[in-house]
Amino acid sequence: MNPLYAERMKTARRSVIRELLKLTEQPNIISFAGGLPDPDTFPREFLAQVAADEIRNNPGKTLQYTTTEGKLPLREPLSRWFAEDGMRFSPDQILITSASQQGLDLIAKVFLDPGDVVLVELPTYIGAIQAFEAMQARLVGVELEDDGMDLDRLSDAIAAARRAGQTPKLIYVVPDFQNPSGVTWSEEKRRGLVEIASREDLVIVEDMPYRKLRFTGEPVPSVASLDPEGRVVVLFTFSKVLAAGLRLGALAGPREILEKVVTMKQATDLCTSSLTQRLAVRFFQDYDVEGHMRTIRDHYRMKCHAMLRALDRYMPRREGISWTKPEGGLFLWARFPDQLDTERMLPRALDHKVAYVIGAPFFVDGTGHNTMRLSFSSATTEQLEEGVRRLGQVVEEELASLRLSQRA
Ligand SMILES: Cc1ncc(COP(=O)(O)O)c(C=O)c1O
Structure with missing residues (x-):
């Protein structure tokens, strides 16, 4: 074999x-x-009730296939959630994914050929390493300091990769309460990151599974909200704010990238579960989310x-x-x-x-x-x-x- x-x-x-x-x-x-x-x-009681209600009374929307992009009544409140946090993504710039791990997989498929370089934090999230390595990318680590990546080293690493004839494509970061380190990037470093990505013509993947879980200190603007050019792809997930077993998340970014991601998602799973999308729609409609x-x-x-x-x-x-x-x-x-x-x-x-x-x-x-x-x-x-x-x-x-x- x-x-x-x-x-x-x-x-x-x-x-x-x-x-x-x-x-x-x-x-x-x-x-x-x-x-x-x-x-x-x-919220298991709430989920149990709306699951029963949706399956019984709304089978056409709950038990049937749905669009690859995901349900509009879910993309709309997500768009508002992003807007409240300074990120302007209209519903057609949001794709519902089977949680953020699928977002990582799709981004890897859309951008990476064997040998392409992805710059990651040292340390970084293991699921991202797996998704990028599955596309045979070369991962280059950049030291993570108390307030984010060492940006001088990031620039050096990009330059070194180009000198070696390699093609840097993505910078993958988890700027809020990172997994594994718990580190949060400062605003200054977030701005610096956007500048470097712009200068080097790279895409930033901003993975934010924990962003809504700030329990102390002052909020820092997301990298996406500081990006005037549309070169940040955001990965969001319901895993930590609703329930991880729903396997539900979203990828938001420029339309041009979204179109390509949709094509890859069609090949991967046609659409994210209609049932869990409906549960999240009801979460926004009927639950005291705040x-x-x-x-x-x-x-x-x-x-x-x-x-x-x-x-x-x-x-x-x-x-x-x-x-x-x-x-x-x-x-x-x-x-x-x-x-x-x-x-x-x-x-x-x-x-x-x-x-x-x-x-x-x-x-x-x-x-x-x-x-x-x-x-x-x-x-x-x-x-x-x-x-x-x-x-x-x-x-x-x-x-x-x-x-x-x-x-x-
Ligand atoms: C940084 C980061 N990204 C992505 C994920 C994947 O989560 P999910 O696929 O449940 O959204 C996790 C899970 O722990 C994570 O810590």
């Missing part, structure tokens, strides 16, 4: 993290590993603060140990001294019944061994406190054993 597989399967990798997650899903383990939204935030968003933000703020408090209390205070303080989203990111390898430390953590996600797979340049992602979304406040206490102990023991082995 081997010779029959497509060339791209030689480089396609299963997510290491999904494999590791299987280890962490044991009873009694307090897990900060999974990146899932808290199911307590899903109240719901406030509840979710309050929920994650409480959890994030519980984790930050526990880190302050239990994490060893040593040079080289630090963590981010996110203003929204589901994750924070911890760094350790160079010699501490979080993958090697994982069995010790599992022995102590606590789990995290190792950092290295989020780095396309093979670095990041001394980092980890901690998700505060699903644990209870008691588990957040106890889990971080255990983690502090694990780190303490690991550092002590590293010192011993250095001396030996």
Whole structure:
């Protein structure tokens, strides 16, 4: 069978993290590993009621195919949602997708030939790495600082790729409460990014699954709202604000790009589920959306603060140990001294019944061994406190054993 597989399967990798997650899903383990939204935030009674109502009373719109672009009564409120946030996308500039992972896949298909360069943050979202690598793109990582990408390095990386005869095409960023790091880009860097994309004639893919989940600090304009030329493609998802299992999201951007994306989507799945689109239409029509968003933000703020408090209390205070303080989203990111390898430390953590996600797979340049992602979304406040206490102990023991082995 081997010779029959497509060339791209030689480089396609299963997510290491999904494999590791299987280890962490044991009873009694307090897990900060999974990146899932808290199911307590899903409005299940409302969804159950409108699903029954729609299926019974509106079968033509719910159980039938729909257009590839997606239902207009869903694109309209989305267009208003974007407008309230400073982004001008009319409904015909919005395509409903089977969540944002499909948006990534479609963008990759529309733009990337084998060897083309995509510039990504170091670290970046693993699902994006998979989608771009599936098209055999070359991923070039650019260091992510506390306020966004190092833009000098971004310019250098683009220039280096061109000198090497490669073709840079996309810059992929998650500027709000990034997965995995929790970092938010400053407005200055967002403006700088738009300038570089314009100067270099590149497309920016702005992935914003967490943008609506700001629970502290001041909002920063989206990259798309700062772009006068229409070279930003926005990926939005209902996964974190309604329910991840609906597999519903949207891609918004210039009409010219949208047309191409629609063609690729036809080949991929004809249309996104009519049923889940109708549920989202009803969400906008009949639900207290703003109240719901406030509840979710309050929920994650409480959890994030519980984790930050526990880190302050239990994490060893040593040079080289630090963590981010996110203003929204589901994750924070911890760094350790160079010699501490979080993958090697994982069995010790599992022995102590606590789990995290190792950092290295989020780095396309093979670095990041001394980092980890901690998700505060699903644990209870008691588990957040106890889990971080255990983690502090694990780190303490690991550092002590590293010192011993250095001396030996
Ligand atoms: C940055 C980022 N993009 C995209 C996704 C994909 O989410 P979905 O396909 O559920 O919209 C995720 C999920 O965690 C994410 O963190």
